Amino acid sequence: DQQVKQNSPSLSVQEGRISILNCDYTNSMFDYFLWYKKYPAEGPTFLISISSIKDKNEDGRFTVFLNKSAKHLSLHIVPSQPGDSAVYFCAASARNFGNEKLTFGTGTRLTIIP
């Protein structure tokens, strides 16, 4: 069963505009959420995270929003830049339940059009 879902396999956005990547989860024990960015032939690189006690976390051009009631989170990138083109993975863990392993979604390939 897919506990973390990224329903959009790909997304194309014009440079300078906002990119919005979405993620849904089903496991109510998840309390820590992360976004990773991955370039081909490299390991995932951490981007931003959010704890379930918050509903928003911002870091420069990147903002993650968490809607616990809907079990939904989103990553906003603004303004989008060509270097943002990569595959983005949403991940979740149940840290307060002593479980640190990450459960990943299937990824969204973001392409920024110059």
Add this chain to the structure above:
Amino acid sequence: DTGVSQDPRHKITKRGQNVTFRCDPISEHNRLYWYRQTLGQGPEFLTYFQNEAQLEKSRLLSDRFSAERPKGSFSTLEIQRTEQGDSAMYLCASSTGDFGTEAFFGQGTRLTVV
């Protein structure tokens, strides 16, 4: 210390052979994780260590797979009697284990079983 290091980067092996991968985590990190990623999927958890203790193993880790972290520093992942279905990217990650800190990933070992 430049991050999590994995060796080799690529491995091609014949079906039925044994292979071993190595991961060197970030030096002050006591948690070490192994994940596997196949095409079109997100990374899937295999196992993790706190220092030298293996704390959790996924059911994905069949009895042909074994992981060790003998001195709580580097780790090895061995696959015996490889099968074509073992072809994947094997990712190692490390973390301090503190709440609110993320796992850092290595660049992965790409295994191809022919």
